[in-house]
Every structure is written in C-alpha cells, then in structure tokens.
Amino acid sequence: MKINQITLTDLRRMNGKEGLILQGCGGETQEWVDGINEMLTDKGILLDNTKFENVSVFQNDGVTCILYPFADVHLDIGKLAMWRLQSYTAFAGMWLSDYVDNRLSGFEPEQNKEEKLKPDCALIGCDFNIFNLMGIASRTLKQNGMAPFIPHFYALILDDSNKEERNLGMLAGLSMLWVCDAVWVFGDELTEGMKTEIRFTEKLNIKVRYISENDLRTSEVKNDKIKKN
Structure with missing residues (x-):
C-alpha cells in the first residue's frame, strides 16, 4: 500500500x-x-x-x-x-x-484539449417522434466525433410504472451526466424527470441546449441555442 x-x-x-x-x-x-x-x-x-x-x-x-x-x-x-x-x-x-x-x-x-464545437443538427421537415429525433441527434453527434447518451433508453428496458424501476432508471441517467459535455432538451414541456436532470446538470455546470418545438418545425438547431448554466 x-x-x-x-x-x-x-x-x-x-x-x-x-x-x-x-x-x-x-x-x-x-x-x-x-x-x-x-x-x-x-x-x-x-x-x-x-x-x-x-x-x-x-x-x-x-x-x-x-x-x-x-x-x-x-x-x-x-x-x-x-x-x-x-x-x-x-x-x-x-x-x-x-x-x-x-x-x-x-x-x-x-x-487542455481544444474544445470541440457543438454541431448543427438539421431537423426541418422531420418526423417529430421522440425516438426519431433521438436517432437524428445521435447520428449528428457520431458524425462529429462525439458520443451521444440518451436516457430514454432506460424506458425501453425498465417498467416506468414501477416506482423502484423508475428510480433506478433516473439514477442511471443522472450518473451519466458526470461524463457529459452538454445536455440537449427537446420540446416545450418539461416533465418532472427532465426537471430533475436539468437541476442536476446546473449543479455540475454543464451546458444545456434548449430546442423548442418551433425550432424543430421551422429551422435548423443552431449553436446559439446553447446556454451556459
């Protein structure tokens, strides 16, 4: 020792x-x-x-x-x-x-390594189903040498109606924030689970990128949507 x-x-x-x-x-x-x-x-x-x-x-x-x-x-x-x-x-x-x-x-x-720019993600005319959006975002990040993590994955393998499994999924998602450079928030409605993740993100001083429904329908998602908390 x-x-x-x-x-x-x-x-x-x-x-x-x-x-x-x-x-x-x-x-x-x-x-x-x-x-x-x-x-x-x-x-x-x-x-x-x-x-x-x-x-x-x-x-x-x-x-x-x-x-x-x-x-x-x-x-x-x-x-x-x-x-x-x-x-x-x-x-x-x-x-x-x-x-x-x-x-x-x-x-x-x-x-220090040079900070990578967050890529633009073209969403004009796309199907706004959450899983389709996750796929588009994931491919964009991958093409720019980044590794996406999507906490909705746990909704596919855990029972969200089971309190114990839901808490396990929330903890698993929160644990991944420690290795994230940024968090992307899609849509105008924030669930309680999303609010919990955002509060934890703010405590870690991680950049949050808010992407509204209007952004999704009318324009590309631009880097100026990134907010530093």
Whole structure:
C-alpha cells in the first residue's frame, strides 16, 4: 500500500487520468482506504480481486480528500457511478476530472484539449417522434466525433410504472451526466424527470441546449441555442 501526499497543483497536472475523490476524510488514511476497498468489493464494484493500493491525499480549504485512481484496478464503472450518487451525502464523491474542472478552475492550460464545437443538427421537415429525433441527434453527434447518451433508453428496458424501476432508471441517467459535455432538451414541456436532470446538470455546470418545438418545425438547431448554466 502506498499513500502519496500531493498538492492541488499536482491534481491540475493529471489531465487524461481519472479516479474517484472522496472529501472530508479525516482520521487515519489507511483506515479509509481499507474501508473503501472492503465496501466496493462487497458491492461487486472492485473486480478480479483488485483493490486501491496507490492512493493520494491532499488538502483543499482545510478539507482532507483522498484520490483513488482507476489505473491499477478493475471496476464495474456503472455500479461505481450509482454508488457514488447514493453515497454522496456521506463521502461527497466526485470524479477526478469533474473535481479539477469545478473546484480548481480546470487542468493546466498547456494540457487542455481544444474544445470541440457543438454541431448543427438539421431537423426541418422531420418526423417529430421522440425516438426519431433521438436517432437524428445521435447520428449528428457520431458524425462529429462525439458520443451521444440518451436516457430514454432506460424506458425501453425498465417498467416506468414501477416506482423502484423508475428510480433506478433516473439514477442511471443522472450518473451519466458526470461524463457529459452538454445536455440537449427537446420540446416545450418539461416533465418532472427532465426537471430533475436539468437541476442536476446546473449543479455540475454543464451546458444545456434548449430546442423548442418551433425550432424543430421551422429551422435548423443552431449553436446559439446553447446556454451556459
């Protein structure tokens, strides 16, 4: 087991790496690491008998934080994302990349990649069925080297009338927001589920792109529809 003491500057030089940061980790670091290893193993998140053995500790505004890097472990990342959301009040867990972007003003400038422009998406005269629109948006993003994620996918494999399955689908969709660059909102009516996703998006400081029904009927969706929250 290796426990490293690092600075905030060290974190800002970790562009291209990913890990889990837990905040408010007072006391013995070894006890924290052993406890998290045991917990994530029991929940089927740490796989193939791997565990975190090379962690880093740092201080930010008087708060002790521990970075658990993903480089040397095998993870069920979907289960980890769900666990991080469910345990946020206890551990305030954040992905390394999100922590640096939101708490430390981003990675060091010379390491930043040029931000990709969001592509225009031609929708004039299209069938406005939600699944058809998702297909058009997905193809547009793919053609521009982006990877779309559509939470409506969970409506196809889960029972939305079942409260437990609906909550599972909502949590799964919210967990994916941590790795999104932007969120596109189609139509003029916002459901309660959409409002929940938008509020969470705003907390993560992710760009939201509002596309009204009028936009869909009369014009192409332009980049100036992007709003920074």
